[in-house]
Amino acid sequence: IYLHRGQQYKVTELDLKNRLIRVVNGQVPYFTRVRSEKETTVLEVLKSKPIANFIVRLGRLRVTEQIVGYEKRRLFTQELLDQHTLELPPQTFETVGFWLEIEDAIAQAVRNVKLHFMGGIHALEHAAISMFPLFALCDRNDIGGIAYPLHPQLEKSAVFIYDGYPGGIGLAVRGYGIIEPLLGKTRELIASCSCDQGCPACIHSPKCGAGNKPLDKAAALLILRYLLGEMSLPDFSSREGTARGDHMPRLDPEAPEPQPLRIGFFDLETQRLADEVGGWQNKHLMRVSVAVLGRGFGEDYRVYREDELDQLIRDLQELDLVVGFNIKSFDYSVLQAYSSFDFKKLPTFDILEQIHRHLGFRLSLDHIAEHTLGEAKQADGIQAVRWFREGQWEPLIRYCQDDVRLTRDVFRHCLEKGYLVYADRRGNQVRLPTPWKLEDLAGAHKKG
Ligand SMILES: [Zn+2]
Ligand SMILES: [Zn+2]
Structure with a gap:
């Protein structure tokens, strides 16, 4: 379903070869949302600086997005009606983005208090993107984001935010410059939202390719506090089995983790x-x-x-x-x-x-x-x-x-x-x- 000026248009034909899409105008009681998988590779690091408890870098990125399907949801209630898979070629483009590199100690600390690390960085990514227009003339559709619990190239967790247009249009450069106030506002947004588990006003994103899952509001807040230096990074390096290099970082966000008492x-x-x-x-x-x-x-x-x-x-x-x-x-x-x-x-x-x-x-x-x-x-x-x-x-x-x-x-x-x-x-x-x-x-x- 394609929305244009408040009218619903149903896509009946997609002809990639001739770049032709046929739609018919018609009222239906549902809307559709694409499910996509995204990944990014760092092509070149342009700038880098340490801030509080993290490093932020600016660089050229290659972003690949693959639409893997779509879901049909009922209007207003958002109830899931149906899911469909799609086979479309991946779309790749080069752009400019910045990313926060998140230390293992933060991931460990988040897991130690029984919060969901992947849910936390994913929520942080959504919330930061929603606050971005406070600092630059754009809307959230102009920028994209990806959160990695472990980025294969960086070998640590990272949150990427990038210009949604090939070659970049200067938004990420701006973001790199104002990263500290941006994260400060993001923290304020999440902390002040009265919802319990996260809502469209704070950490949900209308264009999330993963259907807003997993998200963990409390984890996002804790991660932001660590990043911004409100809490000092714990040192887990001396503990058995967690020294750098002798443990495998967990990749599966659903895997049960040790849950000590808070x-x-x-x-x-x-x-x-x-x-x-x-x-x-x-x-x-x-x-x-x-x-x-x-x-x-x-x-x-x-x-x-x-x-x-x-x-x-x-x-x-x-x-x-x-x-x-x-x-x-x-x-x-x-x-x-x-x-x-x-x-x-x-x-x-x-x-x-x-x-x-x-x-x-x-x-x-x-x-x-x-x-x-x-x-x-x-x-x-x-x-x-x-x-x-x-x-x-x-x-x-x-x-x-x-x-x-x-x-x-x-x-x-x-x-x-x-x-x-x-x-x-x-x-x-x-x-x-x-x-x-x-x-x-x-x-x-x-x-x-
Ligand atoms: Zn909320
Ligand atoms: Zn998302």
Whole structure:
């Protein structure tokens, strides 16, 4: 079905030899979308530069596109009615394009948190193309894109964006120049779209040759954060079996991948003290000065200021387990002022809540860290508020991050050793058994 000025024309004959297409005008309740396979070869690299955590290159490309079939979909609902294969000769042209080279560490990190890497780069490609017209006079039909989990020539993952016209018309050259703001806008578009899994307003493309599959919105966002340097690249090179060269990159995007638990450690500091907001019952008025989320058991910390809490709340929702100290009754209440999200829904393990349940009284994180790990905290909440008022972000952030680290280390100690240590009133050290199993803690929340 060919659309012209709102009229449907059905193609009845395609004569490639004489370059003739016959159509008839007629109303039908469906539309068609081609399925195609594309590939590209780099003929020559023209320019190259490192940006944040990736390299972008500009070059001459040979692009081959083969229409392999088409699908018939019902108008409006897009329901798939029928699929047809077509045998047409591949079309090849030379053009100019730029590409982002994506490091293995990013692919690995995405897979480690159970997201779909191919779906992520594919979504990134679509979204970047849709943002391109903000920076150059064109529409999305003037440019093409291909996402590779592994490009045979480059031997790494890459996303190509190229001029859709033979020889190029300068769009890719422009794209190479504005790649950082382009990716920034792309990240904004995806992060701000309220859809769950991706939609036509963010990562779907009306001209996707693969029928918008696979796409993974969360993976695209994570990849963009790594690319833009908001997160530092993890180093997997020392781990067994993943050193460069001694493993085969996975080519099949559908292959099951190891799926470890996504665990986060979380703490926040406030702008005001409890007695400045009318006591602890008004803790939701204390306002966040800074929050820190530590991801996994490594040193991957993300810092959020007050205007970035939406992002924090999204990041919390991506975790299989949130671990904190007194977060259920304190931190979540403070955060509740910023969001209608129901924090009770988060799979949370609150160490203080467990202690209270077993002992009938509370202990501070300082106390437990001191007796269990032999580490003392260097400041307190009052000092943290003072730093905030003085605009001393550096010690404030360090303090918050230290609390996250202590929470993580206490939790790890409990998992590995099966107890934590506190001191009773007479100063004798006492062990409190902690028979916690990571899988059970996350699993309990999944079911309930
Ligand atoms: Zn969306
Ligand atoms: Zn696509």
